[in-house]
Amino acid sequence: MRMAWRCARVGLTRKGPLHTVTLRALDMAGQPGVATVFTLFGEHSESDQIGWIPGEAQVQVEEGPYLLGGLFQHGTPQHEQRTLVTDPELMVTRDMTVVLDPRKGTPVRIETPKPTEQRAVISFYEHRIFGNGRQVDHGTMEFSTVEQVNVTPTPPVREGEFEFASRWQLVAPMVDAKVSNVSGPLDINLLRQSPAPDGRRKLPLVWAGDGTPAELSRAGVRGAAALVAGSPDRTDESQMVADATAAGAAMVLIVRPAEWSAWTDWAPDGDRLPIPSMVVAYDGGSG
Known part of the structure; x- marks a missing residue:
């Protein structure tokens, strides 16, 4: 065995x-x-x-x-x-x-x-x-x-x-902006498809509320930088740019809602928006 x-x-x-x-x-x-x-x-x-x-x-x-x-x-x-x-x-x-x-x-x-x-x-x-x-x-x-x-x-x-x-x-900052009677750094960023600013420009800054066509018309933004307020109910920023362009604005700055970041991801290529378009942090744009 x-x-x-x-x-x-x-x-x-x-x-x-x-x-x-x-x-x-x-x-x-x-x-x-x-x-x-x-x-x-x-x-x-x-x-x-x-x-x-x-x-x-x-x-x-x-x-x-x-x-x-x-x-x-x-x-x-x-x-x-x-x-x-x-x-x-x-x-x-x-x-x-x-x-x-x-x-x-x-x-x-x-x-x-x-x-x-x-x-x-x-x-x-x-x-x-x-x-x-x-x-x-x-x-x-x-x-x-x-x-x-x-x-x-x-x-x-x-x-x-x-x-x-x-x-x-x-x-280097993409946007170097100075606003009369506003001190301290401003959190302003180009929208992704905005054309790049070409040199320095001096424009009147006009408040145009929520940026609807009627408000833009009442504010008189032709040839000015239109400052408009974004909201959670109106999230299409490209449409806000289109409305400001139609009203004759030379530039548009969109104040984002308080719960949103002002961060953007600008791209140098692709289709461009019709005018320089930027977003502003709520605490800077609402002052």
């Missing part, structure tokens, strides 16, 4: 002690808030966590150091901001509670010798090498509707490496 024996190889990974981490998010008023995404990266990928924090969230992770990141959205539709709350060396040695407070963020400032504006994509990154050699590179990308990026300051890590970096695409 013959007996055959088969051997199986079994591999095991020994984990360290597990602990519960309670993450609490605050808003800009110090009340319970929302982190749209959080990440926890550690020395071992098996304990990595990603999710969101609707006020509070709990995760269970292996004991050790972690790169913690929490992303917050705040500001207004006209002036969106993002704040990254980060701790590159969160030491988890017990059950613990961590408060993510975006009010501690400081602005990332890019200084240029001449005025510029952000176009296309903003991105920011965290680079971390842990003491055991594991490398983590994690980034976020935002459209130019975001005007400001903030990040919480951090002390130097005791083991490994940590670096925060951001990438901006800055160009």
Whole structure:
């Protein structure tokens, strides 16, 4: 009688002690808030966590150091901001509670010798090498509707490496406008199919209400820059431009509703609108 024996190889990974981490998010008023995404990266990928924090969230992770990141959205539709709350060396040695407070963020400032504006994509990154050699590179990308990026300051890590970096695409402003009796920067952007302005022009600025043909006629916008108010009920901006053109306006500026961004994506090719056409942020155009 013959007996055959088969051997199986079994591999095991020994984990360290597990602990519960309670993450609490605050808003800009110090009340319970929302982190749209959080990440926890550690020395071992098996304990990595990603999710969101609707006020509070709990995760269970292996004991050790972690790169913690929490992303917050705040500001207004006209002036969106993002704040990254980060701790590159969160030491988890017990059950613990961590408060993510975006009010501690400081602005990332890019200084240029001449005025510029952000176009296309903003991105920011965290680079971390842990003491055991594991490398983590994690980034976020935002459209130019975001005007400001903030990040919480951090002390130097005791083991490994940590670096925060951001990438901006800055160009000369497409529109350089000055309005009598109005101070401070104005958020004015060309509509996607607007013709590019040709040099500087001095035009009277005429308020024409909601920009209907009747209001444009009453305001007398011929040869002027017509300032009109957009609304959620009237979203066809190309029609508003057509109405202003028919009334003889040389230029049109559309004040977008308070809940809308004034961001646009101007394109240099394709069909053009008949006159230079721009949008203005609500807080600038309604002053």
